[in-house]
């Protein structure tokens with residue numbers, strides 16, 4: 264369980280200006296909950312994820328992870344970065360293996376697991392390619408495989424499907440839900456896509472423009488096994504409702 | 518790798534030969550190209566050339582390798598440890614632009630005239646471009662890359678070795694490519710100032726007995742040695758950075 268209380272974050276630019284990115288954020292994410300984070304560009308979604316990951320120092324407020332305040336990054340919280348952050352000197356396989364080596368798995372298990380996740384994201388033919396030889400969407404899938412392979416208890420994902428075409432995106436959404444069901448974990452999923460948020464998440468946190476505040480929290484508990492889900496009226500109403508909230512935000516930001 | 522065209526060198530040799538034979542200068546002021554090349558050939562035949570060349574390359578390369586290891590290590594530590602940074606930053610700012618050869622007289626008193634002296638001088642000079650390149654390389658590493666490693670379970674030491682170092686490697690290689698010719702230059706200069714074996718020492722010896730073909734032979738040998746070293750380094754770069762999207766290594770003229 265993740266508890267965030269009164270969290271604020273201010274960036275200082277090199278010329279000494281202060282940029283308030285997050286203002287007084289409080290939220291909880293339950294043990295096996297899938298939460299989406301929605302909000303206009305620049306509202307602090309990545310910043311919130313960095314703080315949850317323990318990468319940025321916490322200046323005001325607290326983040327508790329299973330009742331203990333977090334002090335730094337750790338393999339219990341896996342993250343998929345918006346800009347992938349693959350190791351450019353390692354092949355796709357090397358990138359996926361990195362976390363598995365750190366887990367101390369025997370060699371054969373590491374290899375098998377890496378192969379499985381590379382296959383899952385559809386990159387088997389590119390396992391020996393370097394990131395610079397991949398398209399944006401392929402890099403993104405490699406980064407997803409690298410993070411999912413270590414099976415972290417909490418998954419932080421920063422627009423993980425943003426660079427994918429519609430078809431690949433749908434496939435990856437299905438895979439993510441499958442993994443989440445097979446190995447239940449807390450997921451905080453940043454996206455710009457309202458439909459994606461309603462489809463994947465059990466709860467949607469809508470943030471307002473800078474400085475980022477929580478504007479609304481919307482429940483979206485649907486039966487995701489239902490192949491007709493996205494065509495049901497209840498689903499479409501929820502999408503419209505969330506869309507209106509986000510759109511309203513965008514108007515405010517102008 | 519930049520291919521060197523041989524035609525300009527042929528043209529230079531022909532002009533050199535023609536001017537030397539025109540009678541404009543005495544053979545003492547400007548020995549002909551053929552005289553100099555024959556001299557190099559003769560020195561090669563007696564083995565003299567390879568002794569001097571070997572000694573110079575040994576000093577320059579050993580010095581270079583020590584400078585590379587020290588420079589990378591110090592550079593990495595400087596970026597991680599505030600106290601070390603506080604101490605070394607001003608020293609590097611002053612020491613980098615300074616001609617380190619000014620230490621030669623005093624280091625001679627400490628270490629004598631032998632290999633140790635020349636290697637030490639090489640290390641002191643060649644380490645600077647490596648340290649600064651390492652610091653700049655690490656400073657340019659995307660923070661998300663280090664965060665990735667940390668969240669995948671790397672500890673601080675593994676992060677430095679497995680992420681910061683390879684991520685900074687393109688810049689470090691550039692630093693090494695600067696340091697290698699510096700190593701050769703410093704080695705030859707130190708040899709010229711102190712005499713003894715080595716290409717620089719041989720030239721000093723030739724100068725003392727007014728052997729101008731010997732001096733010119735030394736100049737040509739040093740030019741060739743420098744060219745071969747730089748080309749070798751550039752080949753190593755392409756190998757080491759095979760993963761890097763760079764199409765070409767940086768211009769090494």
Ligand SMILES: Nc1ncnc2c1ncn2[C@@H]1O[C@H](COP(=O)(O)OP(=O)(O)OP(=O)(O)O)[C@@H](O)[C@H]1O
Nearest residue numbers: 274275276282284303304305306307308309310473
């Ligand atoms: N290193 C930084 N220095 C100064 N300001 C920053 C820095 N990083 C982010 N900011 C500012 O903080 C605010 C929040 O940034 P953040 O990246 O968290 O937004 P975001 O919601 O992820 O946006 P997007 O949807 O475009 O990815 C922005 O206004 C940005 O200008």
Ligand SMILES: [Mg+2]
Nearest residue numbers: 308309345421
């Ligand atoms: Mg972002």
